[in-house]
Amino acid sequence: MLETLTEIHIFAQPERLKQLRYVIHETTRQVGFQPQEQDNIVLAVDEACSNIIRHAYHNAPDQEIRLTIFRNDHALIFQLQDDAPCADIAKVLPRDPEEVRPGGLGLYFIHQIMDETAYLECGESGNTLQMIKYLKP
Amino acid sequence: MSFPIEEKSGYAVVYLSGEVDLSRSPEARKAILSCLRKKVNLLVDLSAVAYIDSSGIACLVEGYQISRKRKIDFALVGVSDNAMNVLRLARLDQVFPIYPSFAARLSGGM
Numbered sequence: 001m002l003e004t005l006t007e008i009h010i011f012a013q014p015e016r017l018k019q020l021r022y023v024i025h026e027t028t029r030q031v032g033f034q035p036q037e038q039d040n041i042v043l044a045v046d047e048a049c050s051n052i053i054r055h056a057y058h059n060a061p062d063q064e065i066r067l068t069i070f071r072n073d074h075a076l077i078f079q080l081q082d083d084a085p086c087a088d089i090a091k092v093l094p095r096d097p098e099e100v101r102p103g104g105l106g107l108y109f110i111h112q113i114m115d116e117t118a119y120l121e122c123g124e125s126g127n128t129l130q131m132i133k134y135l136k137p
Numbered sequence: 138m139s140f141p142i143e144e145k146s147g148y149a150v151v152y153l154s155g156e157v158d159l160s161r162s163p164e165a166r167k168a169i170l171s172c173l174r175k176k177v178n179l180l181v182d183l184s185a186v187a188y189i190d191s192s193g194i195a196c197l198v199e200g201y202q203i204s205r206k207r208k209i210d211f212a213l214v215g216v217s218d219n220a221m222n223v224l225r226l227a228r229l230d231q232v233f234p235i236y237p238s239f240a241a242r243l244s245g246g247m
Contacts, residue, residue, distance in 0.1 A: 014160035017160065018156060040222075047190060050191070105194055105227055112226055
C-alpha cells in the first residue's frame with residue numbers, strides 16, 4: 001500500500017534547500033533509517049534539487065520544486081517535480097569517481113546513495129525524478 | 138556571510154562552518170580562492186561543518202588543484218564526521234591531505 005508521507009513545495013532558490021533538508025531528515029528518522037543513512041538520503045535529494053535549480057531552471061528564482069515522499073512496505077520513494085523543459089536524459093550521467101575535478105559529483109552521490117533512480121516524466125508539463133531507497137527488513 | 142580567514146604560522150586558515158550548500162558554497166569558494174591568489178599556504182578547517190554538498194566539495198577540489206599547480210601547500214584540518222562521510226562517498230578522503238588539527242599539520246602528524 002502506498003502512503004503519502006509528505007508533500008512540500010519550495011521556490012527553487014538555494015536558500016530554501018535547508019528547509020527541504022530538514023523535512024527529509026525528519027521523515028527518514030521517523031521511518032527508522034539510521035543516522036548515517038538519514039544524512040546520505042538528505043544529501044541525495046538535496047543534490048537532485050540543486051541540479052533542478054542550476055540545470056533545469058538555470059538559477060531562475062521564481063520557479064518551483066515539488067517534493068513528495070511516499071512509503072510502501074519496502075521503500076521510501078521520493079518524487080521531485082519541476083516545470084522546466086524536458087531534461088536531456090542522455091546527458092544526465094554520473095561522473096567517474098576516479099576523475100578528480102570540481103564538478104559532476106551530485107549525480108554520482110544520487111546514484112551511490114539511492115537504490116533506484118529514474119525519470120518518470122519528461123515533457124511539456126515538466127520533469128518528475130523518482131528516487132527510491134529500500135527500507136531495511 | 139563570509140567565512141573567516143586567519144593567518145598563523147605561515148598559513149592562511151579558512152574556517153568553513155555550518156551548512157556549506159549551494160547557497161553558501163560561493164562564499165567558501167571566494168574565501169579559498171582569495172587565499173590562493175596571495176600564494177599563501179592554505180588549510181581549510183572543516184571542524185564546524187555540519188553539512189556539505191557537492192558544491193562545497195567542488196570548492197575544495199578546485200582549491201586543491203590550483204594549489205598543486207602553484208606549488209602551494211593545501212590541506213584539510215579537523216574534518217567533521219559529516220564532512221568526512223561526504224568526502225568518503227566522493228572517494229576524496231584519499232586524495233586530499235587531511236590532518237586532525239592545525240597543530241598536527243604543523244608537526245607533520247596524521
